[in-house]
Amino acid sequence: MEILIKASQFILSLSLLIVLHELGHFIPAKLFKTRVEKFYLFFDYKFSLIKKKVGETVYGIGWIPLGGYVKISGMIDESMDTEQMKQPAQPWEFRSKPAWQRLIIMLGGVFVNFVLGIFIYIMLMYAYGEKYLPNENVKDGIWVQDSLAINLGLQTGDKILTIDGSKIKKFSGLTLEFINGNNFQIERNGIVIDKEIPTDFISQLMDRGKDAGAFLYPRYPFAIGKVSEDSPNIDSELKAKDIITAINGNALKYYDQAEQVLSNYKGQEVTATVKRGTETKDIQLKITDEGKIGVVFAGLKYKDLEKLGYYDLADIEYTFAEAIPAGWNKSWKTLTDYVKQLKKIFNPSTGAYKGLGGFISIGSIFPDEWSAESFWNITAFLSIMLGFMNLLPIPALDGGHVVFTLWEMITGKKPGDKFLEYAQVVGFILLVALLLFANGNDIFRLFK
Incomplete structure (x- = not known):
């Protein structure tokens, strides 16, 4: 269907x-x-x-x-x-x-x-206006877990400032900007660093497979999708949609911070502070010898992250008069982005030809x-x-x-x-x- x-x-x-x-x-x-x-x-x-x-x-x-x-x-x-x-x-x-x-x-x-x-x-x-996560609002930087992002020299917490000297308006547009770009600038621990985008970046991106998803993410809270059936915490009070905010008093604002904290308590029982709706409570959890608690991570939508106070989203409404220049600008950007991609297709070293598709694509x-x-x-x-x-x-x-x-x-x-x-x-x-x-x-x- x-x-x-x-x-x-x-x-x-x-x-x-x-x-x-x-x-x-x-x-x-x-x-x-x-x-x-x-x-x-x-x-x-x-x-x-x-x-x-x-x-x-x-x-x-x-x-x-x-x-x-x-x-x-x-x-x-x-x-x-x-x-x-x-x-x-x-x-x-x-x-x-x-x-x-x-x-x-x-x-x-x-x-x-x-x-x-x-x-x-x-x-x-x-x-419809425009609804998006502004890149400048990702104040604590990105979450790096994909090998492609690691190969670019990125680390969790980096803030992407510019690509080819231009500021990025929408966080969701980062992948396309990397495809079209040649260099980028990041801020890491208050230091601005310039980096090059590899010539074969598009080839590396394509080799990940069509189901690989994005290679850059904003940082997410430790939200629970579900407790795994083989988890040592299957009978605990932990529930889907809970957000773990601390382990034994160690604050966890983001999911990526949990790995290091949990590794300190391998094979032990800990007290987890959990946010459940408007309620906050402490529950007991068991940590495996591998430093896991046996849960599936829940990737929240941007609007949910906004409600939780993690990110401020842009929600712009246009009058008809305002929509005319906004629509024109989007058309021009669509055209220029497409021309940049086409130029890379004709450069075999980029591997962009791998992304050329027909009717199925x-x-x-x-x-x-x-x-x-x-x-x-x-x-x-x-x-x-x-x-x-x-x-x-x-x-x-x-x-x-x-x-x-x-x-x-x-x-x-x-x-x-x-x-x-x-x-x-x-x-x-x-x-x-x-x-x-x-x-x-x-x-x-x-x-x-």
């Missing part, structure tokens, strides 16, 4: 983005009196699931869910209709239109993707239960990503056509039809290779 919910959200989001992207080409084409022969969601090789002709345009849904297209008369595109190009140019064809009109038609899809992403982020800011980022906020957040991200990808100067993408049109406008020389046909084929081969590699990565990770 969870897979069905994820898949449904993925298909809905993808379909919305494709239709609106193609509409971005369709509308200016119509405005410039250019004939549009087909408007398709998904590809229709050999046959269509649904199709209907209205006026001069056939609208339909194909059976290959790899995108969509509009077939514009007199244009070398995915259809590779070379026969049409052998005929004399007609006034309603794309190739007969002035270069500036062709440029607008080609940029229409990308324009819609960027505008859609910005619009969604603005509406999300207005509807994209589908997996949707939640396994419906959340309007999550759905639209992901859709906004995908819209901006799709817009940027289509701007890449690769033949067969909008960016490739834009480059050829700009060349014509600058030099006054129009590339020949044969050249455009060959370029389209080369671009298509590159895209198929990228698609196979990305989805091959997905399959490899599934088996791994």
Whole structure:
């Protein structure tokens, strides 16, 4: 059922983005009196699931869910209709239109993707605001338990000040900032220390596995998830949701402090001070010879930590006027972060290519239960990503056509039809290779 919910959200989001992207080409084409022969969601090789002709345009849904297209008369595109190009140019064809009109038609899809992403982020800011743990509010530093964090030279209690010289706004954004960054600065016991992020950091991050979780955490209280069945304290007064605040008078503000304290009382019985709701009480606990009490740790949510007085969360509400710059800023950061990641993918030494994913990876980022906020957040991200990808100067993408049109406008020389046909084929081969590699990565990770 969870897979069905994820898949449904993925298909809905993808379909919305494709239709609106193609509409971005369709509308200016119509405005410039250019004939549009087909408007398709998904590809229709050999046959269509649904199709209907209205006026001069056939609208339909194909059976290959790899995108969509509009077939514009007199244009070398995915259809590779070379026969049409052998005929004399007609006034309603794309190739007969002035270069500036062709440029607008080609940029229409990308324009819609960027505008859609910005619009969604603005509406999300207005509807939901922002709720997060500010990095500056993690006043007692981070909790280090992951080997990747240890390899970076981090220790529990370190405060992460900056990455590439910029302060980090949200604690939850630290992982992404490390992915995109090259160096960072921490404060340890009042001393500021500069450190480098290894070139292969992304490779190390990927090698941990998709279920490894975050590699950095704020420090948590010693909250009890449950008492293990084989625990020496199974019959004690200790209960789930209890928070141990002291052992034999040794204060424990955070869970990471417990290991050292418990190791001092191996094989002994101790008095634990426990916070249970608004009540505080002392209970007797037995410590194993390994310095354990036999419990499962409970990782609390940020809102619970705020109620307990550990962290102050930011909860920002925006008026519609305030949501506009906030949504714009989020859109810009989304775009710049994506560009930084893409640059690292093309540097083999980073290992970022391991993280390149296809449809399984994209589908997996949707939640396994419906959340309007999550759905639209992901859709906004995908819209901006799709817009940027289509701007890449690769033949067969909008960016490739834009480059050829700009060349014509600058030099006054129009590339020949044969050249455009060959370029389209080369671009298509590159895209198929990228698609196979990305989805091959997905399959490899599934088996791994």
